[in-house]
Structure formats: structure tokens, C-alpha cells
Amino acid sequence: MSSAVVDGIGLLVTNDPTVGEGPLGLVRNASVVFQDGVVIAVGPAGQVADRRIDAGGRCVIPGFVDSHTHLVFAGDRGDEFAARMAGRPYEAGGIRVSVAATRAATDDELRTLAAARRAEARRAGITTIEIKSGYGLDVAHETRCLRVAGEITPETTFLGAHVVPPEFAGRIDDYVHHVSTDMLDAVAPHARWIDAFCEVGAFDAEQCRQVLAAGRERGLGLRLHANQLGHGPGVQLAVEMGCASADHCTYLSDADIAALAGSDTVATFLPATDFSTRQPYPNARRVIDAGATVAIATNCNPGSSYTTSMSFCIALAVRDMHMTPEEALLAATLGGALALRRDDVGVLCPGARADLVVLEAPSYTHLVYRPGVPLVHAVVQRGIAG
Amino acid sequence: MSSAVVDGIGLLVTNDPTVGEGPLGLVRNASVVFQDGVVIAVGPAGQVADRRIDAGGRCVIPGFVDSHTHLVFAGDRGDEFAARMAGRPYEAGGIRVSVAATRAATDDELRTLAAARRAEARRAGITTIEIKSGYGLDVAHETRCLRVAGEITPETTFLGAHVVPPEFAGRIDDYVHHVSTDMLDAVAPHARWIDAFCEVGAFDAEQCRQVLAAGRERGLGLRLHANQLGHGPGVQLAVEMGCASADHCTYLSDADIAALAGSDTVATFLPATDFSTRQPYPNARRVIDAGATVAIATNCNPGSSYTTSMSFCIALAVRDMHMTPEEALLAATLGGALALRRDDVGVLCPGARADLVVLEAPSYTHLVYRPGVPLVHAVVQRGIAG
Numbered sequence: 001m002s003s004a005v006v007d008g009i010g011l012l013v014t015n016d017p018t019v020g021e022g023p024l025g026l027v028r029n030a031s032v033v034f035q036d037g038v039v040i041a042v043g044p045a046g047q048v049a050d051r052r053i054d055a056g057g058r059c060v061i062p063g064f065v066d067s068h069t070h071l072v073f074a075g076d077r078g079d080e081f082a083a084r085m086a087g088r089p090y091e092a093g094g095i096r097v098s099v100a101a102t103r104a105a106t107d108d109e110l111r112t113l114a115a116a117r118r119a120e121a122r123r124a125g126i127t128t129i130e131i132k133s134g135y136g137l138d139v140a141h142e143t144r145c146l147r148v149a150g151e152i153t154p155e156t157t158f159l160g161a162h163v164v165p166p167e168f169a170g171r172i173d174d175y176v177h178h179v180s181t182d183m184l185d186a187v188a189p190h191a192r193w194i195d196a197f198c199e200v201g202a203f204d205a206e207q208c209r210q211v212l213a214a215g216r217e218r219g220l221g222l223r224l225h226a227n228q229l230g231h232g233p234g235v236q237l238a239v240e241m242g243c244a245s246a247d248h249c250t251y252l253s254d255a256d257i258a259a260l261a262g263s264d265t266v267a268t269f270l271p272a273t274d275f276s277t278r279q280p281y282p283n284a285r286r287v288i289d290a291g292a293t294v295a296i297a298t299n300c301n302p303g304s305s306y307t308t309s310m311s312f313c314i315a316l317a318v319r320d321m322h323m324t325p326e327e328a329l330l331a332a333t334l335g336g337a338l339a340l341r342r343d344d345v346g347v348l349c350p351g352a353r354a355d356l357v358v359l360e361a362p363s364y365t366h367l368v369y370r371p372g373v374p375l376v377h378a379v380v381q382r383g384i385a386g
Numbered sequence: 387m388s389s390a391v392v393d394g395i396g397l398l399v400t401n402d403p404t405v406g407e408g409p410l411g412l413v414r415n416a417s418v419v420f421q422d423g424v425v426i427a428v429g430p431a432g433q434v435a436d437r438r439i440d441a442g443g444r445c446v447i448p449g450f451v452d453s454h455t456h457l458v459f460a461g462d463r464g465d466e467f468a469a470r471m472a473g474r475p476y477e478a479g480g481i482r483v484s485v486a487a488t489r490a491a492t493d494d495e496l497r498t499l500a501a502a503r504r505a506e507a508r509r510a511g512i513t514t515i516e517i518k519s520g521y522g523l524d525v526a527h528e529t530r531c532l533r534v535a536g537e538i539t540p541e542t543t544f545l546g547a548h549v550v551p552p553e554f555a556g557r558i559d560d561y562v563h564h565v566s567t568d569m570l571d572a573v574a575p576h577a578r579w580i581d582a583f584c585e586v587g588a589f590d591a592e593q594c595r596q597v598l599a600a601g602r603e604r605g606l607g608l609r610l611h612a613n614q615l616g617h618g619p620g621v622q623l624a625v626e627m628g629c630a631s632a633d634h635c636t637y638l639s640d641a642d643i644a645a646l647a648g649s650d651t652v653a654t655f656l657p658a659t660d661f662s663t664r665q666p667y668p669n670a671r672r673v674i675d676a677g678a679t680v681a682i683a684t685n686c687n688p689g690s691s692y693t694t695s696m697s698f699c700i701a702l703a704v705r706d707m708h709m710t711p712e713e714a715l716l717a718a719t720l721g722g723a724l725a726l727r728r729d730d731v732g733v734l735c736p737g738a739r740a741d742l743v744v745l746e747a748p749s750y751t752h753l754v755y756r757p758g759v760p761l762v763h764a765v766v767q768r769g770i771a772g
Contacts, residue, residue: 076748077755078748078749078751078752078755079751081751081754081755082710082711082751082754082755085704085705085710086710120759123760124759272757272758275701275705275757276755276757278705306752306755306756306759308759309757309758309759311758312698312758312759313758315758318471319471319661319662319664324468324471325468325471362462362464363464365464365465365467365468366464366692368467368471369463369464369467369468369662370692370693371658371661371662371695372658372693372695372697372698372699372701372758373506373510373692373693373694373695373698374509374760
């Protein structure tokens with residue numbers, strides 16, 4: 001396959017401090033050469049390759065790594081959203097509305113909807129994406145949703161323990177057993193990760209531990225929805241179980257922060273969710289200053305965060321969670337990669353995937369300075385420009 | 387000229403309660419016919435015209451009316467922005483950085499920069515736009531900036547009283563006199579409105595009154611930057627002078643709200659500015675409930691709000707200023723029109739300008755439900771699709 005170069009990069013973010021300035025590894029007047037979808041050289045402008053893409057002096061960043069989405073679903077919950085904005089609180093139970101719509105959809109409908117959202121996310125600069133199940137909640141539909149997700153990404157996550165489906169109403173322990181045995185048997189070939197929603201109204205710590213332990217026995221990696229709607233045991237459980245990521249982290253005690261800082265569990269913030277549910281924004285500053293690794297993800301889903309805009313999440317993280325623009329960009333790229341235990345994305349250095357975003361801006365700072373403005377000029381994913 | 391129809395509209399927002407349901411005048415399965423850039427019929431789907439644009443079941447809204455921008459400037463203040471996010475407070479003085487850059491730019495540079503921003507705003511669904519001067523601050527440069535603005539829009543506003551320029555340092559009253567006499571003489575043929583920045587660090591109430599009164603004598607309409615950075619006399623002055631709009635309204639006393647409610651001065655909120663300067667969001671709910679007319683605008687400018695995204699402003703207005711999605715949409719369309727004393731835009735009814743936006747969504751609710759996502763599918767401005 002022929003090589004290609006993105007040349008004329010005014011400001012390149014590599015996320016590799018060994019090749020550039022500061023934690024973002026900044027290089028000015030740079031170019032990036034790649035072949036077969038992999039970066040083969042990062043250096044000054046003017047490197048030669050078979051094909052040339054001119055960045056025109058713009059800023060180039062690694063593609064966003066979105067480590068938390070629920071892209072496979074049917075139905076629209078815009079009315080529920082509007083009611084919430086008029087004062088109705090967010091509750092986990094709204095998930096069941098999406099379960100009913102998702103079960104009722106045909107395979108083709110689900111596939112078309114998910115593909116459209118994936119395309120939208122790509123236009124927003126997301127080049128690596130995780131997708132959870134969790135709107136099927138029975139063997140057939142969870143398997144189907146993971147199959148559809150698997151056609152889009154290898155980062156598929158089994159979230160049978162999202163909420164208790166109607167057929168198990170009042171029998172939560174039976175449902176947890178089902179998820180941890182028969183359902184897991186069926187879906188395991190289609191999932192890389194297992195996840196659970198540890199929250200009042202969803203599953204308690206013991207139930208989540210049971211689900212995660214069963215997944216680990218099957219060879220799945222572990223993740224956890226933790227401390228979204230209030231203080232709870234989720235973050236501590238995620239650290240105890242060695243989860244790759246504890247997601248939401250909206251309510252963090254000092255002990256939670258200390259646990260995260262003493263572990264390699266990534267604290268994944270979902271700013272658009274706190275926006276869309278009117279939760280208070282967590283103070284990411286405290287978490288970073290304590291030494292924990294942080295990520296930012298969109299949590300794209302029909303109930304609590306129906307966005308694919310990582311830029312929007314970054315802007316909120318800076319304005320309302322008190323990250324710096326540099327920390328927020330790192331969290332949305334390298335942080336996401338760490339939350340997925342990936343070392344081939346979230347960074348632009350030889351050997352990494354050729355996933356990059358050309359911004360319609362001279363600096364990544366514009367992701368925050370220009371909130372709401374679509375700043376993605378071009379996306380290169382595995383070396384393919386679009 | 388031939389007629390055209392936007393057909394297949396799943397949900398049409400007319401903002402005309404006499405032709406549709408509720409305050410937004412909603413019509414389902416609708417079409418809009420226009421000729422010579424003017425709407426000639428609003429009715430059910432299937433109306434016939436020479437040319438047909440298929441909305442494919444999407445939601446169509448009136449084009450956004452952005453009644454407050456500062457689009458004509460040169461220079462980038464991304465670094466100042468990043469420093470502010472790291473804790474430095476916003477002060478009016480940063481405006482002088484843009485004044486220096488704007489004065490140093492050539493006519494062609496200014497024109498190119500402004501045109502690019504106008505194009506970006508159009509892609510964001512803005513079909514009517516107001517543009518202020520205020521980065522020239524001497525006779526030649528204010529005139530030049532208003533000429534460039536006038537090539538883009540008839541809604542041009544003279545804002546010589548933005549800050550005191552360096553050559554008048556320490557001589558604020560001399561500058562106010564200059565603005566109100568010689569500068570006004572020169573710019574009046576190029577401006578429809580006059581505005582002033584009533585704020586600590588800019589101009590006090592008496593100075594603003596002098597500027598506005600001089601403008602009124604010249605036949606200009608009046609507007610005022612009021613109560614942005616703290617409580618002050620701006621809103622009361624705007625009402626007293628009969629300004630079309632009092633803009634910012636971030637800090638409102640009960641007396642301010644009562645004054646607005648008892649007047650036809652529109653309270654124009656600039657949510658992205660409060661976002662970008664970390665000001666507290668005003669409670670628009672109180673203002674609306676008191677009976678005042680409200681608008682939302684982007685305040686696109688290089689210092690305190692560098693965005694053209696009216697959708698972003700609407701999402702903030704709902705999430706953080708406690709408007710409903712309906713109120714926010716009205717404020718960004720009809721509210722903006724009222725703030726510009728226009729009755730031909732912000733509404734879709736026979737006789738109105740054919741300015742409309744086809745949303746990539748089944749409902750306007752998605753402007754808030756899907757924050758950060760570019761939802762503009764197509765824009766029709768004066769009957770021209772793009």
C-alpha cells in the first residue's frame with residue numbers, strides 16, 4: 001500500500017512528550033507520514049510520501065477515543081428530555097423505554113441507526129469508539145445488539161446489568177443470575193468488556209460484583225458505571241475489581257479519589273451527561289491533582305446524553321469541571337485509550353494507528369474557545385481520509 | 387422568479403399561533419411555499435410550486451435571528467481565553483487587544499475574516515445577523531468596520547463606546563464627546579443602530595446616555611450592553627432611553643426585571659458569554675414570568691464568546707437559564723427579530739422572508755436534547771437554499 005503524509009500542520013498534538021513540547025508533545029510546522037493505516041514518521045513539515053494531504057497550517061490532534069457509548073438503540077426520548085428540563089428528575093427507569101423500542105426494531109433498522117450515529121461521531125472526530133449493549137436485556141436481544149456493535153468496533157461491552165427488564169420485575173437477584181450465566185454464555189463471543197450500572201434503582205455493589213466476576217471468568221475486561229446519581233460504592237468496587245475504568249464519577253468522596261489515585265482504574269468523566277441530567281459537575285481538578293488517570297467520553301445514549309460531540313464534552317470539562325484545555329484534550333484522546341487499555345490509539349507516534357483530526361483552527365484551545373462550533377475540518381481514520 | 391416549496395416537513399415551527407398549535411404555531415406534515423424570497427403560503431404537505439425541496443419528514447424552523455454579534459475583527463485571543471479558564475477573571479480591557487489587531491489588518495483581510503464568520507453562522511442556521519463595530523475606535527477604523535459589516539447585513543451597529551482607546555487613555559469624557567460628535571458624523575450613514583458598553587471599566591450611565599442621545603438625534607435606533615459583569619444602571623438606562631434591546635442582563639435586580647416587563651425593551655441573553663467568562667447564568671425564568679420579552683443571541687466576538695452556534699446558546703439557555711425548549715427557540719428567532727424591531731423575520735407566514743432551517747431531527751427539542759451536535763441539515767435564506 002502506498003504511503004501518505006499530512007503536511008503543513010501548523011501545530012501538531014502528538015500526546016508523546018518524548019517527541020514534542022509539554023504533556024501534549026506539541027510540534028510546530030509538522031507532518032505525519034503513515035502507511036497501511038499506521039504512523040511511520042512524525043517530524044518537521046515537508047516529509048515525502050506517495051500522497052499528500054495539506055493541513056493548510058491548521059492544528060492536528062490524535063483522533064478522539066470515545067470509551068463510553070450506547071450507540072445501538074431505537075426510539076427517541078426527546079419528550080422525556082424536555083420534561084426533565086421542565087423539572088422532572090432523571091431516573092434510571094427511563095432506560096426501559098429504549099429497551100422496548102430496541103426490541104421492537106428489526107435488525108436492519110438497528111444496524112442503520114447505529115451506522116448513522118457512528119458516521120456522525122466520526123464527523124465529530126471520534127476515530128475509536130466503545131459501544132455497550134444494554135437495551136436488549138434478554139439473551140436474543142443482547143446478542144443481537146452486540147453483533148451490531150461488533151460490526152462497528154472491536155470495543156464491544158456487554159451491559160446486561162443495565163436495568164432489570166420488565167419480565168424480571170421484582171426478581172432482581174434472578175435477573176443478576178441470568179445475566180451472569182445464560183446471557184453471558186451467549187454474548188461472551190461478541191464482547192470484549194463487561195459492565196454494570198451500580199446505582200440506586202439499578203444494581204447494588206454485591207450484584208455488580210457478581211456480574212463482573214462472572215465476566216472476568218469468561219475472559220472479558222471489566223468496566224463499571226459508578227457514582228452517577230449520588231455517592232455510592234461503585235468507584236470503590238471498580239478499584240477493588242481492577243476495572244479498566246470507573247465511569248461517570250459525578251459524586252466522589254475523598255476516599256473514592258484516593259482509591260482511584262492508588263489504582264490503574266481510569267476515572268472516566270461524562271460531562272454531557274451531567275449537562276443533560278442537570279447533575280452538578282464533578283471537580284475533575286481534585287481527581288487529577290490527586291494523581292488519578294482521567295478520561296472524557298460522550299456517553300452517547302438516548303436518555304441521559306444524546307450527543308456525539310467530544311468537543312462539547314471537552315468544553316464542559318474545562319468550563320465546569322476545571323480541567324485545563326490540555327488536560328481535557330489528553331483525557332479525550334490518550335485518557336480514552338487508557339480506559340480501553342489500548343496503546344495504539346490516542347497518540348501520534350510511529351507504530352500508532354493513523355487516526356487524526358485536522359481542526360478548523362490554529363490551536364486545540366479552540367475546542368473550548370469556540371464552544372458549539374463544528375471545528376472538525378477533516379478526519380483520517382486508519383489512514384483513510386474523509 | 388419561479389416559486390419553490392419546502393415539502394415533506396414532519397414538524398413545522400411557524401412562530402405564528404394563528405396558523406398552528408401553541409406559542410410556536412406548530413404544524414405537522416406541512417409545506418412552505420415561497421417566491422422572490424418571500425413566503426407566500428404555509429399549509430399542509432403537498433402544495434405545488436415550480437421547484438421542490440424535500441425535507442424528508444424533518445423539523446423545519448424559522449432561521450435564527452442573531453441580534454448581537456461583533457463579527458468584524460482581526461486577531462485571535464485563544465491564549466487569553468485559556469488563561470481565563472485557568473483562573474484569570476474576564477475584564478473589558480481585553481477588547482483593546484482586538485482593537486490593535488483590527489486596526490493593523492488590511493481591508494481585504496477584514497472582509498475575508500468577516501465573510502468566513504458569516505458563512506459559518508449561516509451553516510449554523512443564522513439567516514439574519516446584527517454586526518457591531520467597536521474594534522476600530524477612531525473615525526477611520528470605525529467607518530471601515532461598519533462598511534465591511536454593511537456588505538454583510540443591514541443590521542449594523544455603531545459601538546464606538548466599546549472601550550476607551552489608548553490614544554484617549556485617562557480622557558474618557560473627551561472620548562465620549564468625540565464618539566458623540568465627529569465619529570458619529572462619519573459613521574452615521576453606515577449604521578442603523580447605536581450601542582454602548584455600560585459597565586465598570588467601560589462607560590458609566592451618564593456617558594452612555596450622552597452617546598445614545600446623540601445617536602437618536604441622528605436617527606439611529608438604540609441598544610445597550612447592560613449588566614454583564616455586575617449589577618449596574620444599564621438595564622434601567624436602556625428602558626429609560628427606549629432602547630430596542632438591553633443585552634447581557636446577567637445581573638438583574640427585581641427593579642430591573644420590573645422595568646423590562648413594563649417596557650418594550652427586549653432583554654437579550656447571551657448564554658455563550660456567561661459560559662466563556664464563567665459568569666453565573668441569569669435566571670431567564672424570572673424575566674419571562676414577569677412578562678418581559680426575551681431574546682437569545684450569540685455575541686460572537688473574539689474575547690468573551692467566540693461562537694456562531696445558536697444551538698449551543700439555546701441548549702445553555704434551557705439547561706442553565708431555565709427556559710423551556712419552546713421559549714429558547716422563540717427567543718432565538720422571534721425574540722431576535724423583536725430586538726431588531728423587525729417583523730419580516732423570525733416567523734414563517736405569508737409575507738415573511740423565506741428564511742428557514744431544516745433540522746437533522748424530528749423536533750426542535752433536539753437542539754437541546756443533542757447538545758453540541760451540528761443539527762442544521764439545510765438553510766434557506768431569502769428563498770435561496772444552501
